[in-house]
Amino acid sequence: MENPNHQSWLAQLQTDDRSALRTIFDAQYEDVCRVIFRFVHDPGLSEDLAQEVFVRLWEKRRDIHIDSNLPAYLRRMAANEALAHLRKKTRYLADELPTHLPGHTTAAADEQYEATELSGLITRAIDGLPPRCRTIFQLSRFEELTYQEIADQLELSIKTVENQMGKALKILREKLGGYINMLL
Template sequence: MQVDRLQAQQQLLNRLRSDDKGALQEIFQDNYQKVCGAIFRLIKDSVTVEDLAQEVFFRFWQKRHQIEITASLDAYLRRMAVNEGLAYLRSRKYFTEEIEPHSAQISDGGTAEDRFLHTELEQNIRSAIDGLPPKCRMVFQLSRYEEMSYQEIANQMGISIKTVENQMGKALKILRQELHGYLHVLLAILLYGW
């Protein structure tokens, strides 16, 4: 089941890379609502959400020759959607109006340092996730980025729920070890909604 889905995804991506606009249309139809949902979590304006969702697919088409998808197309598009929403918020200075007052509480006037640490943390998180063993990484990404339940992950990957639990536990243990120096930053993010 998982193999068939991955093969179908790969065929669709191959069509996309060969400039087949029909492939983009299929991807758009299958994922538009998911992309809108991911953006809507950040921005509660439906008109803006639709504009940003269209921008996600436009950028996806522009990047079609460079796209490398390691987990799933859904996760890739969801990540693009979140990034598009965050970029929009930054450009509208929502972050400076709503988040920097909290950052000032974390460090006396250290908002530039906070932003630097946040960027560094994002890079280290991506690096740590990329460094996970393949099966472990896929379980983690399906759980965290696609918000799938353990049962859904087990069904999609053709493994038992116990294996999913073990792989998730392994992923979290590795990530804790890799990111232990950033626990204070993670705590600030959780407390102040960075």
């Protein structure tokens, strides 16, 4: 359920009130960091990317039209920021790979490469879901909404939400095989 203060904070933010940004930051920073950490598994990087989320919120303050509640919107921004970082990192790593890799790469480099590859695989699998399945999956897993909250927000029956989540999970299991437990 939307906190009435959230709409007030957004209204203040859109009138260039920096104290509103500080209030939103104080109230939502830890939640934004948690969402990002689930993607990048690095506390310092999570904090850096969380700050970027709030910088973007400030930069786009006049253009923001939130259909869901503020925390859900920020969680979505956080997930997008983390995924964008991982995509950029994957491209950078691919560009930096030498044409001939020495036989003794470090375990950490191997793990990093696998993590970025997995992130790309997961992103492509989620993007490949049918639109309604993708929206419901993202609201459930990234914005941490309950099925009832999703049903209310999308004006669907809870049974439809359950069916669409089942369909999304089935498709993701087929596409991701053994990696699915890392996502869910």
